[in-house]
Amino acid sequence: MKSDRRSVLAGTLALSTILTTRGEAQTAPPSAGGPSSPGLPQPHETIDLWPRELWPRGAPGAPGSLPDEVTTERSADPLVTDRAVLGISVPRLAVFRPDHPNGAALLLTPGGGYRHVVVDKEGYEFARWATARGFTCFVLFYRLPHDGWANRADVPLQDAQRAMRVIRSRYRDFGIEPERVGAMGFSAGGHLCADLAARFAARTYEPADEADALSAKPFCAAPIYPVVSMDPQFAHAGSRDLLLGANPSKALEAAHSPDRNVPADAPPHWILHAENDDVVPVENALLLRAALKARGIPVETLLFQNGGHGFGLRKAIGKPVGHWPQLWRDWARTTGLG
Template structure:
């Protein structure tokens, strides 16, 4: 990893001195007008990524809105759009094991899923000792100056903030992983292949730290930005209606794999009728070509967007433990 331990320790000390002040001033987690669903723990701790506000604000900023898509009052399925304050929702374990996971929910770059690919996985991880950080990232079609790099800017900044504040969360700054789902899987893979690319101007000491995750797990990921395998909605919202071949290549993670990319865990269902399984196969082939360690799990059934809740009762339900066993060998623990 290309982060310097001395810088990490100094940044962590500064963060611990400012911790109480920063916690009190953070933007609350996204919430629907009717409030959070009953019965399950909700995050009470958030971290705003950009202390002076997110860079490159559109001339007409979007308005954050949360939609509850579930008809069952006991099963939440919220989606948030119009994010102007990108932030992390934090799930602390009772007994931290020193590892952390940056969770990147999907939503086709149209919105960011809150529960199914965010909070549910965060609860699963925190119950097993990992500190989980759910990323609510800006959406590229909202007109941010960074354009299609705006999501990667938030993901890079999130990794650096987690490392900077490792003392606040009893973390080893070298043991921060990334996991993403669908379009969030694309962003996860983008982070794990373009971690060293400068996508924003540094704003503070955190930006001296590395953004490379110790390992990456894109789950049923969007990958290709070219036909025939591209997910049309994600492609258009990320790149616009008529992107150039160069722009497509720049935002197809399998075409940008460096030799120092972290180990990958790839998961997909072969009957996925939204994001073709070929997206994962393209990524696997590119990683193998560069000599990057990769473990791939393809399940016959599962469809798209199974996360945890839709995997129940199917063979694909084994995937979280498969990931956990694999992660032990990457240094995450």
Template sequence: MKIDRRSLMAAPLALGMAHSAWAQTAVPKVPGGALPPGLPQPSETIDLWPGGAPGMPARALAETVQERSTDRLVTDRAVFGITKARMAVFRPDRPNGAGVLITPGGGYRWVVVDKEGYEMGRWLAARGFTAFVLFYRLPGEGWAAGPDVALADAQRAMRLIRARSGDFALDPERVSAMGFSAGGHLCADLATRFDAKVYAPVDEADKLSAKPHSAAPIYPVISMTAPDAHAGSRELLVGKSASPALEAAHSPHLNVPADAPPFFLLHAEDDDAVPVNNTLLLRAALKAKQIRVETHLFEHGGHGFGLRKAIGKPVEVWPELWRAWARTTGLAL
């Protein structure tokens, strides 16, 4: 779907006042302790659904934060029970006009906001990108949208970023997506089903395109079919007894449209959680549709390396590989 540049450029003017009036949800605190020194925390958030998220579960949810780190200098928060889907914003000192929507992993059990969210947000902001870390709702928590609930949040987030592009000195056509593990599935889902009707329009922002400029699923969950499927993500997304049709509907490599954006793919071949064949399946599907795709496979790296666990390994170069590739797409000028 072609993005209407005129409507994108006009949208921030029409929507800015309404957005500024919304009450925004704070970022999560570290349970039982102070935040580590030297790690800037985002103070700005954007709630996705001004009237409350649609399709609330029958069972009340309470947002819960678990601190998984044993190092007092590094946080590793996992958040679940999210009812107020939102984005945490990392603004650069000198914006380069490009934005990146980040979807952290967590196996659709929770959202790992530090290791695959805030750390990448800081890295991107230091290089001129405006980063938006998405706190998306989880499909196993009883939402009416079922397996499409996280995609609804990702689509809505992309549209809101474009609607508010003037607030962030962004070119609304240069908003990319990046995701990790199950968040890589969400990233790929957004980049292949950006035009799927998964929620009822809320406001003028929903007239804008949800198609990302480009997509970077990093060690992503892709297939919902054994033996390639990540069992935990599959169970929470489509259920243990999902039919082949339901599996296919939520396997991004089986839903690549002819107008999909360019992809950057990265995986370690010794990943013992999400088989590397997930990335290879997506690459083959993109190639079959003649979609631009850059692919990097590393011998070692395991799963969930993000930035911190890549240090000292050949795979630590991956962010700069992505940045160099992004320049070829016109995202990073």
């Protein structure tokens, strides 16, 4: 990471004005209108990714009529929220600040099959776990590809690239080292995490400010029970259809399968999957691992016999797979993330 460190530091130190901190109102986190889980930390702030002064119509490729954001509470337990948000037209980061920052940051991309983005189970819950251990966490509420945006298949990646750059541009605000920004994603968010780690240098939107000159490459990447392949033989059908549309070409499938696009300078990976996952076949994790190994990219792969899909933290309690957060942290230390 030495060359990346120099380029990231040079770019961030050159920033004199950060457009996302000019004082304009930021969009609130998704809310279903009910009370949040009592006693649990909530986001300290939000950051809109595409400020209107630079993108007057909002995020790139906006449709003529923007979708209406709707957040649904799916839990019947008032103590445990399980929200899902769809129709995201203002992609943004929900920020969790630790009491004692360790200098590292983590971009979290929750799942939802590219149909919606879950808030709690694969976003806020891990953010709370990680901030308690010193990580500054940014939960990304990314746009969904089926809402009429131009170039639908790259829309989530546009938001993830922009998010990495905005986080790095504000490193002083958050007490982090700009090169130490990792990525973690779950399910379809795991696809977005792996896609970012593979195509961080792809030009998916036109640069508009100083932040866009910074690298979007994660320091390390952790796809969790990830959607990876768009090949119908292995793909999660719902994610594939919503990302690529009906009857995509083989070329389009290949372009959006991270295992087919691993660059020689990809970051280290940590991959987690349960072999009895009946939603996203474990072959997705194995394909990504094989592609990384073929490129000589460091990769640690954890396969558990049981766990199913979407276990996050709450559904892993009491099972062997429940140890995964600490195993990830132990690995993250070996990369220098923290």
